[in-house]
Amino acid sequence: xxxxxxxxxxxxxxxxxxxxxxxxxxxxxxxxxxxxxxxxxxxxxxxxxxxxxxxxxxxxxxxxxxxxxxxxxxxxxxxxxxxxxxxxxxxxxxxxxxxxxxxxxxxxxxxxxxxxxxxxxxxxxxxxxxxxxxxxxxxxxxxxxxxxxxxxxxxxxxxxxxxxxxxxxxxxxxxxxxxxxxxxxxxxxxxxxxxxxxxxxxxxxxxxxxxxxxxxxxxxxxxxxxxxxxxxxxxxxxxxxxxxxxxxxxxxxxxxxxxxxxxxxxxxxxxxxxxxx
Amino acid sequence: xxxxxxxxxxxxxxxxxxxxxxxxxxxxxxxxxxxxxxxxxxxxxxxxxxxxxxxxxxxxxxxxxxxxxxxxxxxxxxxxxxxxxxxxxxxxxxxxxxxxxxxxxxxxxxxxxxxxxxxxxxxxxxxxxxxxxxxxxxxxxxxxxxxxxxxxxxxxxxxxxxxxxxxxxxxxxxxxxxxxxxxxxxxxxxxxxxxxxxxxxxxxxxxxxxxxxxxxxxxxxxxxxxxxxxxxxxxxxxxxxxxxxxxxxxxxxxxxxxxxxxxxxxxxxxxxxxxxxxxxxxxxxxxxxxxxxxxxxxxxxxxxxxxxxxxxxxxxxxxxxxxxxxxxxxxxxxxxxxxxxxxxxxxxxxxxxxxxxxxxxxxxxxxxxxxxxxxxxxxx
Numbered sequence: 001x002x003x004x005x006x007x008x009x010x011x012x013x014x015x016x017x018x019x020x021x022x023x024x025x026x027x028x029x030x031x032x033x034x035x036x037x038x039x040x041x042x043x044x045x046x047x048x049x050x051x052x053x054x055x056x057x058x059x060x061x062x063x064x065x066x067x068x069x070x071x072x073x074x075x076x077x078x079x080x081x082x083x084x085x086x087x088x089x090x091x092x093x094x095x096x097x098x099x100x101x102x103x104x105x106x107x108x109x110x111x112x113x114x115x116x117x118x119x120x121x122x123x124x125x126x127x128x129x130x131x132x133x134x135x136x137x138x139x140x141x142x143x144x145x146x147x148x149x150x151x152x153x154x155x156x157x158x159x160x161x162x163x164x165x166x167x168x169x170x171x172x173x174x175x176x177x178x179x180x181x182x183x184x185x186x187x188x189x190x191x192x193x194x195x196x197x198x199x200x201x202x203x204x205x206x207x208x209x210x211x212x213x214x215x216x217x218x219x220x221x222x223x224x225x226x227x228x229x230x231x232x233x234x235x236x237x238x239x240x241x242x243x244x245x246x247x248x249x250x251x252x253x254x255x256x257x258x259x260x261x262x263x264x265x266x267x268x269x270x271x272x273x274x275x276x277x
Numbered sequence: 278x279x280x281x282x283x284x285x286x287x288x289x290x291x292x293x294x295x296x297x298x299x300x301x302x303x304x305x306x307x308x309x310x311x312x313x314x315x316x317x318x319x320x321x322x323x324x325x326x327x328x329x330x331x332x333x334x335x336x337x338x339x340x341x342x343x344x345x346x347x348x349x350x351x352x353x354x355x356x357x358x359x360x361x362x363x364x365x366x367x368x369x370x371x372x373x374x375x376x377x378x379x380x381x382x383x384x385x386x387x388x389x390x391x392x393x394x395x396x397x398x399x400x401x402x403x404x405x406x407x408x409x410x411x412x413x414x415x416x417x418x419x420x421x422x423x424x425x426x427x428x429x430x431x432x433x434x435x436x437x438x439x440x441x442x443x444x445x446x447x448x449x450x451x452x453x454x455x456x457x458x459x460x461x462x463x464x465x466x467x468x469x470x471x472x473x474x475x476x477x478x479x480x481x482x483x484x485x486x487x488x489x490x491x492x493x494x495x496x497x498x499x500x501x502x503x504x505x506x507x508x509x510x511x512x513x514x515x516x517x518x519x520x521x522x523x524x525x526x527x528x529x530x531x532x533x534x535x536x537x538x539x540x541x542x543x544x545x546x547x548x549x550x551x552x553x554x555x556x557x558x559x560x561x562x563x564x565x566x567x568x569x570x571x572x573x574x575x576x577x578x579x580x581x582x583x584x585x586x587x588x589x590x591x592x593x594x595x596x597x598x599x600x601x602x603x604x605x606x607x608x609x610x611x612x613x614x615x616x617x618x619x620x621x622x623x624x625x626x627x628x629x630x631x632x633x634x635x636x637x638x639x640x641x642x643x644x645x646x647x648x649x650x651x652x653x654x655x656x657x
Contacts, residue, residue: 022400073616079399080347081615084539087532088611095605099596201601209407209528216404251415254408261405262393 003134006230007189008211009218010138011182013226016215017158018178021071021082025090026186027208031201032093033059033187034194035101038108048109052191056184063183064176071179072172090204097201108194130192137185138227145223154178210237213257290468309453313446322445326557327550328452329513332459334537334549336506339463341535342543343472344499345479346394347403350410351534354504356417356526358383358511360424363432363521372437380508387504391497398482410531417523430521452513459506464546466502475499479544536607540614542621551622559610560603567597 008026015023037055040046046054070089074082145151157164157174165171190204197203214233218225233253240252281288281295293299313321333355340346358379365375390409394402417424424430435442435451442448466472474495477485486492515521533556541552574590577583596602618624624644632639 070612070616077615077619080341080403081539081619083347083400083403084535085612085615088536088608088615091604091608092612095601095608098601099599099605209411212404213408216401220400251412254411258393258405258408258412261397261401261408 003130003231003234004189004193004207005211005214005233006227007134007137007185008207009215009226009230010141010223011186011189012212012215013220013223014178014182014185016220017223018154019071019075019175020079022079022086023182024083024086024208025093026182026211027204028090028093029059029063029183029186029204030190030193030207031097031204032062032190034108034190034199034203035097036187037191037194038106038199039101041109042106052188055191056187059187060180060184064180067176067179072175094201104200106199108191108199126195130196133188133192134227137188141181141223150174150177210253213253217257217260292464313449318445321449323558323561325445325449325452325517327553328456329510329517330537330553330557331456331550332506332510332513333534334541334553335459335463335546336503336510337534337538338546338549339475339506340499340503341538342545342548343467343479344475344496346496346499347399348406349403349528349531349535350406350413351507352526352528352530353410353413354383354387354507355511355514355530356413357386358508359515359521360417360430361508362512363430363515364423366432372435376509376512379512380505383508383511384501384505387501388497390504391500394500395493395496407528410528414523414526417526424521424523427522432515432519432521435516448516455509455513459509460546467546471495471498536611540610540621542623545623547626548621548623551626555622559607563597563603563606567594570594570597
């Protein structure tokens with residue numbers, strides 16, 4: 001679970017770093033990704049990996065389109081308006097999903113059926129696939145951001161939009177790309193999560209809220225912070241569920257988050273800047 | 278166009294701008310009082326919702342629209358108010374005492390939440406209030422000796438000084454009374470130094486600080502006042518809904534309140550009321566359209582002989598009947614408002630008013646927004 005939170009939090013942070021928008025529809029993109037994958041596997045009879053690829057590409061394209069059509073217009077408006085905008089978009093996606101696929105609960109068939117026993121600890125392949133997927137995605141994104149031209153251009157854009165524009169970086173295209181990557185990561189997270197939680201239209205909401213907590217815990221705007229925050233939230237949830245009385249499983253992450261915000265408002269890896277007047 | 282001749286500075290902060298304004302508000306008051314005499318019970322009940330949502334809207338408007346602090350957890354305050362009120366009534370406290378206790382308890386909770394909020398801005402504050410609301414919701418479902426958990430808690434109709442407010446019409450006047458009190462109180466606060474300090478904090482914390490506004494005091498005050506209003510709304514809400522359960526006060530309700538202030542128009546009390554009208558009356562409006570659209574379209578199809586019209590009407594009715602469509606319509610309207618009219622319904626109202634008062638000379642560019650670059654909120 002922690003890795004999923006980390007992945008979704010990664011999506012939040014990517015968009016926040018580049019465009020300073022907070023995307024509350026991330027969880028619903030995750031849900032859409034899982035549904036598209038389910039549709040291509042169960043309805044069209046495609047193999048799992050083809051479904052995976054189709055879902056990620058389709059949702060990534062959708063994310064880019066969303067940026068180009070809707071979110072580019074609100075740049076410069078108060079952050080809060082944008083948050084509400086994405087909440088509205090999320091509600092629309094959920095309605096779209098319930099009208100298209102109905103409100104039943106689906107199971108996604110996966111090739112990860114077996115278990116793997118290492119030194120007396122039994123690990124199911126499903127959970128291993130989540131961990132492996134997270135590692136691969138994080139490694140890929142790390143390499144992309146630090147070693148490709150576009151990745152470095154994205155970093156520049158996130159530091160100073162105007163300066164990046166003057167340097168000849170196509171800022172609009174970069175924004176769309178960031179949205180595409182972030183939506184693609186959300187879709188991948190959704191597909192990895194699907195065998196664990198099953199697919200329904202509300203699967204995204206709960207995950208997104210926890211992932212949001214993870215992103216804040218790690219310090220909004222720090223990519224390693226997001227992943228670590230996600231893992232921490234997942235672990236807290238696990239241990240609280242196992243050791244504390246009933247009812248703490250869902251609240252413990254938030255209690256930790258509140259304490260964290262009181263003690264260190266900028267998060268674990270965040271930086272606090274003071275505006276010069 | 279009317280021009281005001283200003284002879285003193287105090288004219289700028291009067292309750293009503295001039296006598297003409299006062300006259301129109303008076304007329305509005307008469308209309309609102311007369312409404313239950315002409316409408317049926319169902320409509321009166323729905324309009325009571327407008328007043329309750331209006332109090333919630335004013336509460337959130339003070340915090341979000343005037344002080345610039347975003348809260349994603351206002352449903353929790355509403356819940357605290359509702360449960361506190363129901364608890365005291367159940368233990369035999371008089372109605373007025375229960376309401377006062379509900380307000381006091383939520384104000385205290387608002388202060389407690391507001392204290393850590395002093396150090397946070399923007400998105401961190403939103404997530405902190407969200408975390409608070411999730412925790413409170415869990416408390417509602419676990420603290421069974423007070424809230425009765427998921428079994429729920431029945432709330433009887435109010436009895437004030439021995440007079441039972443049992444039917445919808447008297448409850449309408451009760452809600453109206455409290456909303457007018459809240460509006461009057463808030464308007465007075467906003468035209469006093471407190472309100473100006475809040476607005477200064479919203480526009481620039483640093484500038485406000487350097488002009489001598491004590492950030493800590495005014496921010497906690499905004500939080501406490503907003504929470505207190507929410508507690509009052511919660512008390513009325515408890516009676517209106519009749520049965521309290523923890524899963525009413527979810528984040529979705531908080532989001533609905535934010536939707537209310539945005540669609541109404543941020544930064545104006547009119548906006549809170551416009552938003553309340555919108556949020557309270559849209560679901561019944563959708564319910565009416567659900568039946569009337571297919572009927573009228575079928576009627577047209579019969580009259581004109583085009584069967585496609587009837588089929589289209591049936592399809593629309595079918596679509597509106599699907600579960601979850603209402604949330605999607607809310608979402609769509611929210612998106613459209615933010616994209617096309619960031620000032621909300623009140624902004625549109627101002628434009629229409631200006632159009633008629635300056636009739637042939639109206640320029641659309643009066644309200645044109647400047648193009649802006651991304652302004653970083655990281656450096657605040």
